[in-house]
Amino acid sequence: MAKYPPPEELIKINYSTPPTSWMDVPPEFKPGNFSYPAKPDILKYLNFPNPRVWSPMDDDWKLPENWKEIITEGFRERLDKYRSFKIFMDVCVRCGACADKCHFFIGGGDPKNMPVLRAELLRSIYRGDFTMAGKILGRLAGARKLETDVVKEWFLYFYQCTECRRCSLFCPYGIDTAEITMMARELLHLVGCNINWILEPVANCNRTGNHLGIQPHAFKDMVEFLCEDIETVTGVRIDPPLNRKGAEILFITPSGDIFADPGIYTFMGYLILFHYLDLDYTWSTYASEGGNFGLFTSDKMMKKLNGKMYHEAERLGVKWILGGECGHMWRVINQYMLTMNGPANFLQTPVSPITGTRFDAAAGTKMLHITEFTADLIKNNKLKLDPSRNANFKVTFHDSCNTARGMGILEEPRYILKNVVPEFYEMPDNTIREQTFCCGGGAGLNNEEFMETRLRGGLPRGNAVKYVRDTHGVNTLACMCAIDRATLPPLCDYWAPGVGVSGIHELVSNALVLDGEKKRTMDLRQNPLPGFEDEEEE
Numbered sequence: 107m108a109k110y111p112p113p114e115e116l117i118k119i120n121y122s123t124p125p126t127s128w129m130d131v132p133p134e135f136k137p138g139n140f141s142y143p144a145k146p147d148i149l150k151y152l153n154f155p156n157p158r159v160w161s162p163m164d165d166d167w168k169l170p171e172n173w174k175e176i177i178t179e180g181f182r183e184r185l186d187k188y189r190s191f192k193i194f195m196d197v198c199v200r201c202g203a204c205a206d207k208c209h210f211f212i213g214g215g216d217p218k219n220m221p222v223l224r225a226e227l228l229r230s231i232y233r234g235d236f237t238m239a240g241k242i243l244g245r246l247a248g249a250r251k252l253e254t255d256v257v258k259e260w261f262l263y264f265y266q267c268t269e270c271r272r273c274s275l276f277c278p279y280g281i282d283t284a285e286i287t288m289m290a291r292e293l294l295h296l297v298g299c300n301i302n303w304i305l306e307p308v309a310n311c312n313r314t315g316n317h318l319g320i321q322p323h324a325f326k327d328m329v330e331f332l333c334e335d336i337e338t339v340t341g342v343r344i345d346p347p348l349n350r351k352g353a354e355i356l357f358i359t360p361s362g363d364i365f366a367d368p369g370i371y372t373f374m375g376y377l378i379l380f381h382y383l384d385l386d387y388t389w390s391t392y393a394s395e396g397g398n399f400g401l402f403t404s405d406k407m408m409k410k411l412n413g414k415m416y417h418e419a420e421r422l423g424v425k426w427i428l429g430g431e432c433g434h435m436w437r438v439i440n441q442y443m444l445t446m447n448g449p450a451n452f453l454q455t456p457v458s459p460i461t462g463t464r465f466d467a468a469a470g471t472k473m474l475h476i477t478e479f480t481a482d483l484i485k486n487n488k489l490k491l492d493p494s495r496n497a498n499f500k501v502t503f504h505d506s507c508n509t510a511r512g513m514g515i516l517e518e519p520r521y522i523l524k525n526v527v528p529e530f531y532e533m534p535d536n537t538i539r540e541q542t543f544c545c546g547g548g549a550g551l552n553n554e555e556f557m558e559t560r561l562r563g564g565l566p567r568g569n570a571v572k573y574v575r576d577t578h579g580v581n582t583l584a585c586m587c588a589i590d591r592a593t594l595p596p597l598c599d600y601w602a603p604g605v606g607v608s609g610i611h612e613l614v615s616n617a618l619v620l621d622g623e624k625k626r627t628m629d630l631r632q633n634p635l636p637g638f639e640d641e642e643e644e
């Protein structure tokens with residue numbers, strides 16, 4: 107963390123009103139405030155326009171010769187196609203209710219990170235090119251001309267928006283700035299201005315079925331490796347089914363969880379739970395990704411990457427899909443799947459084979475969230491749990507922006523946690539549930555080069571974690587999103603040292619008492635369970 111300013115420096119935020127109009131302030135790129143551009147070979151593979159080597163720090167961005175026409179035409183197409191976009195361009199009354207709700211503004215103080223002003227970056231061009239008042243009155247009507255600095259400004263600020271939708275919660279008109287960001291990113295793609303951290307995972311997912319580019323044999327090896335660790339901890343050997351045709355359920359979770367700490371412990375948690383239930387299910391090494399970076403790219407790419415999960419479900423002949431702990435995967439499923447690829451009528455409405463509960467809310471998508479599934483198991487007394495095994499963890503819960511605001515899953519994760527850990531504490535009310543604060547790295551911004559801005563954007567979340575750490579001794583931040591599991595550890599190390607990050611099903615399976623298990627002395631991380639510390643040392 108040495109290369110970033112220390113927290114006591116970063117917290118010195120200048121919120122004063124700038125002396126000049128925002129239109130007169132040029133974008134300023136500096137290390138830490140932008141993500142690296144997509145590599146030319148990635149753009150070529152995806153058949154995206156204008157592949158080239160360039161840097162946002164360059165004066166010349168090597169835009170296509172006719173870039174103005176391309177963007178103007180792309181703008182027009184999207185205004186015609188999306189009624190919501192047209193409305194969002196027209197109806198903002200600049201009341202300012204959203205202004206202080208964005209974590210990037212709170213943590214950085216840059217007025218262009220106020221949601222209202224972020225949208226104005228696009229709206230000002232809309233007024234200039236598509237409204238009579240803007241064409242006649244120009245700047246007086248809040249309009250401006252499309253210049254290269256505008257493209258640069260869009261790239262800077264629409265890749266400083268995590269599409270978290272916190273601002274939209276407070277807007278009396280329901281303007282969804284995240285969707286404005288999505289439109290701006292689509293326009294930027296048209297002239298080849300995009301970031302590698304999004305498009306390389308998209309290319310990988312297009313090729314191998316997951317963001318990390320894991321091939322089927324490697325996926326199988328990784329699962330087996332985790333099963334060996336499970337056997338070390340529990341004494342129980344698990345042999346999970348892969349690509350099994352005719353299984354009742356297809357399980358899909360983000361690939362990030364098979365790859366890195368601490369996500370792997372959540373992955374092990376699923377394996378243990380499904381073994382305990384003797385569930386008739388299968389993993390797929392082809393639909394090996396629940397996440398969908400297409401959401402951060404374009405509607406076409408989102409649709410394509412979402413479609414592969416349903417194609418695989420059809421190929422395997424399952425009845426329904428169970429989805430793991432992911433954030434944006436569920437935003438895609440709940441907000442877009444039905445109009446893009448649904449309804450998935452070749453599948454059946456999910457019914458838990460263990461409890462018989464029918465989940466009618468998933469009747470369209472045929473896809474059930476793992477926390478709904480597990481909460482139902484606990485409610486029906488189907489799990490033998492020993493929460494004392496999690497007594498070393500004093501837990502709080504971070505609502506993923508996507509599952510909380512995009513889907514409304516608020517109670518299930520809390521219900522599960524309260525049943526599997528002895529001590530659970532909430533962060534302050536205005537930082538949780540629908541009002542949750544972003545991890546600072548969503549929407550494809552969880553890369554290293556963007557870390558300083560992530561830490562700034564993570565200030566509100568980090569501050570709330572610090573509060574429960576200092577007030578209740580909380581040492582664990584549970585979450586149900588793979589991106590959160592990747593972004594929150596450095597955030598906690600920076601703003602609330604001493605707090606670790608865990609998935610929900612890691613804690614479930616620590617507590618789950620398996621038939622035939624050996625005397626459990628370790629948790630899934632192979633740290634001693636409470637009361638077994640001395641045994642480990644011997």
Ligand code: SF4
Pocket residue numbers: 197198199200201202203204205221222276277278279280281
């Ligand atoms: S809250 Fe809505 S209407 Fe008010 S400034 Fe923000 S986007 Fe505009």
Ligand code: SF4
Pocket residue numbers: 207208209210219220221224266267268269270271272273274283284287
């Ligand atoms: S969607 Fe989130 S990141 Fe984007 S402007 Fe709104 S609050 Fe900020």
